[in-house]
Amino acid sequence: MKIKIKRFIAFIIDIFIVSIISEALSTVSFINIYKDQYIETYDEYQEIYEEFSNEDITVEEYNNKVIYYNYELSKLSIISNSIYIIIFIAYFVGINCLYEGQTLGKKLMNIKIVSENDNKISACIYLLRTILITGILGTFLLTISVLIFKENAYYNFSYIIGLLQYILQLIVGISIMVNKNGKGLHDWICKTKVIEIN
Numbered sequence: 001m002k003i004k005i006k007r008f009i010a011f012i013i014d015i016f017i018v019s020i021i022s023e024a025l026s027t028v029s030f031i032n033i034y035k036d037q038y039i040e041t042y043d044e045y046q047e048i049y050e051e052f053s054n055e056d057i058t059v060e061e062y063n064n065k066v067i068y069y070n071y072e073l074s075k076l077s078i079i080s081n082s083i084y085i086i087i088f089i090a091y092f093v094g095i096n097c098l099y100e101g102q103t104l105g106k107k108l109m110n111i112k113i114v115s116e117n118d119n120k121i122s123a124c125i126y127l128l129r130t131i132l133i134t135g136i137l138g139t140f141l142l143t144i145s146v147l148i149f150k151e152n153a154y155y156n157f158s159y160i161i162g163l164l165q166y167i168l169q170l171i172v173g174i175s176i177m178v179n180k181n182g183k184g185l186h187d188w189i190c191k192t193k194v195i196e197i198n
Helices: 003-026 035-053 059-075 078-098 104-109 123-134 136-145 151-178 185-190
Strands: 111-115 192-196
Touching (some): 111 123, 123 136, 123 151, 136 151
């Protein structure tokens, strides 16, 4: 199996693991005190969408309400987003440091991250790789910005951050696919590579 495919499968496994843990912790009421309020607000948003679908409200009314609900739901996601960020960093930085370049996904695929110059990879390098490939920087910026911006400014900012994050991850994915050694943008920046092991 090509290393590019192994990397992709390992990444999917890792994202699945981290997402399950993050989601499980976010549903615990005493950890995520906004959980019930989030569900109620989301249900209200769904009702607005149904009203729009049934043409009970105008496009302008719907757009204004979408901005409002996007902002409210983002405020109510602060704890779940924080859990997401912490778990992603703990997993992709902590586990890689602990097992010298291998997450569970990489272990299952018999691959690992190594330094190009054979030095030990620091936690800072693993963190930079994580920021470049997982989207946690975007989540962090949105979590902070909802505390700073008002509704319209936040909505515009979240659109820009989402677009930039999508472009970055697209570049990383394409760079892995087109490079014959399967090196992605994050590997070039961090001076790392992923190798197969026996």
